[in-house]
Amino acid sequence: MNITLFYHSILSDWNHGNAHFLRGVVRELEERGHRVAVYEPENGWSLQNLVEGYGEEKLEELQQYYPGIRTNFYNLDSLDLDAVLKEADLVLVHEWNEHELVKRIGAHRAQTGHYKLLFHDTHHRAVTAREAMANYDLTHYDGVLAFGQVIRDLYLQENWTRKAWTWHEAADTSVFYPHERKDYIGDLIWIGNWGDEERTAELHEFLINPVKELGLKARIYGVRYPDHARQALAEAGIEYGGWLPNYKAAEEFAKYKVTVHVPRRPYVEALPGIPTIRPFEAMACGIPLISSPWQDAEQLFTPGKDFLVARTGEEMIDQLKLILNTPFKAKEVAGHGLQTIRSRHTCAHRVNELEQVCEELGISSSKIFPTPKEQVLHER
Incomplete structure (x- = not known):
């Protein structure tokens, strides 16, 4: 699949815990042969705080742990959704995005209809700031990925969406794994x-x-x-x-x-x-x-x-x-x-769940289960 993700940031995890999960999901998707593009706003709050507090060298250090990690910066005023989403099969939009962006992508989905569109909620605001969440226009979204059943159920009860799935966060075990213990400090x-x-x-x-x-x-x-x-x-x-x-x-x-x-x-x-x-x-x-x-x-x-x-x-x-x-x-x-x-509870398990959602949405199996790059090279 060609997958486009609109998130607050993939580069910065400064007060941004969703970056942890996103990085692991992106890596897992790419290893399975999917083409993934991440879009984040110029001058995003988390990235700004990271660079101002610790310098751009932290972005270089990130590459040591996530080789090839990359993003696309956009300005909401000049964002060309026709160009960005031209070849998309699946689009995920995170709840830490501007209401206007969420609405515009939904309107684009209604006009073109060639990709599936999901809203991804990983916060408690659906319960603690219900009015703000209700203001997201999800009319033309195919559904919601919620990081807990109580959030999933709320979206359905409030008629904010027609479909919703529980999609918990999980550990990126390519980075989170037991390291050799020497002397405790x-x-x-x-x-x-x-x-x-x-x-x-x-x-x-x-x-x-x-x-x-x-x-x-x-x-x-x-x-x-x-x-x-x-x-x-x-x-x-x-x-x-x-x-x-x-x-x-x-x-x-x-x-x-x-x-x-x-x-x-x-x-x-x-x-x-x-x-x-x-x-x-x-x-x-x-x-x-x-x-x-x-x-x-x-x-x-x-x-x-x-x-x-x-x-x-x-x-x-x-x-x-x-x-x-x-x-x-x-x-x-x-x-x-x-x-x-x-x-x-690894990112691989969550990508399995995401692929099941894609099947339910009607994306073709040939796109959901592509031949991994490593297998193609091996067969050649």
Whole structure:
């Protein structure tokens, strides 16, 4: 297939967790013989912050982990959809796009009709900012890919779309995999952004306070940490590492003994079954994971085996003690989580699901299942 993706950015993962998944999906699609073109806006917010804070050399470093990764920059005023979508078979438009772009692509689909068009939602705004999401004009879209069943169901209940599929995020195991462990440099690592005060109390209860109570050597990476957050980390003896390029996370996980997952409040309260991408990636790296409570309504994992659960701050302290003081238990939990990811939750699995959606939409099998480039070369 010729596949065109409109996303906020594929180059930058600065406060942009969807880039993690997108990169893995693009690579998997290309390895299967599909032609993929990614379009992102000029001067996108995430990319601007990345370059201003860390320099363009980070874009060169990205190529070491994703050789050949590329994008196309567009300006909404001059974007020529006739040219961009001339040969497209499938077009995916992410929810982190301008309403005008979403509407224009839908109108183009109505005029031409030669490709299938899907809207891709990977955020909680359908629940927490319903009016803003309702303003997206999906009239001429063939359906929605939603990263959880509760979001999928909402699109159908609100009549925002006629068709919707659940399409969870997953781990890009070409980058997220267990690295050789040599000497640990600390006990606990946490990678995540502070954000919009959506989980401040939870971060104190399940991360900062337990580290302080146990006197652990810990390091936290992420962006958008206000002064009061950095002060709390310092008082707990936690080293703040700032922004970490997503592709370096696996290397950092290998230096620590345990990590935790602290979901944002909207996911806990209104979005059961959606863990976000962080725990997928941590388990893919083979590090033991302990999570604060979230309801695994879609049975993606086996809580207690793939990861341990701490319902309170006191339980988090107990679970951290168990992992840090019992090597066989740490190995057992890490191994179980890793196996679950490899068997069910990789970008390859998600591309399989996307191909099934394409079949349902009526795209020809010869386009959905092309001969991979490697096979063509081998047969020659």
